[in-house]
Amino acid sequence: MEEDADGRLRPTAAAGSAQEAVERAVELSRRWRRLERTRLEVVREYAETDGCRRRFLLGYFGEDLAGECGNCDRCRAGTARRHVAEDGGEFPVGSTVVHARWGEGEVVRCEPDRVTVLFGEMGYRTLSLRLVQEEELLRAA
Ligand SMILES: [Zn+2]
Known part of the structure; x- marks a missing residue:
């Protein structure tokens, strides 16, 4: 778009x-x-989720919380602890990965059995880690 002499917006030739x-x-x-x-x-x-809710939210915003918060309902119920050891291994939160069909994405969450990635074109996708490994669906960028 470009502005004409009267201040009106008009499509430019390059706009198609x-x-x-x-x-x-x-x-x-x-x-x-x-x-x-x-x-x-x-x-x-x-x-x-039965994992730590604060950790989940921070992952959504691209930040990784080392360990659990200890204050959310899941932490107080004791279900979040089992996620600690296996998190962030191959696909740490905030890292960039590449999928053959969906292109590049950012890891927003990784749990023992699944990884959630925000792909530019496809939005958020949660993938089974077992399938990711068996089919080599993701690679680090
Ligand atoms: Zn928590």
């Missing part, structure tokens, strides 16, 4: 046709809806 603009808008809308759906999955995982 109206049809192309519509197609781009539709694609952006699809991506946004896909991301929203996967965000909903993350909220559900948060509700169902």
Whole structure:
């Protein structure tokens, strides 16, 4: 877009046709809806996790909490402790990984049996660590 002499915005020649603009808008809308759906999955995982909730939330924001908080309901119930030893091994929170189909992503959570990655195009995806290892689905970037 560029501004004309009267201050109105007009499409520039490089912006392409109206049809192309519509197609781009539709694609952006699809991506946004896909991301929203996967965000909903993350909220559900948060509700169902038996691991430390603070650790879960920090992972979502790209930070790794070493160990458990000791204050959330899961820590007080004693279920979070079993996650400590195996976390962060091959796929530490905040690290970048590559999936053959979904491209590059950032690890937001890693538990003993699963890893959750935020992929730019596909949103949040939770993968079984067993399958990741057997099928070599992810590699460190
Ligand atoms: Zn906790």
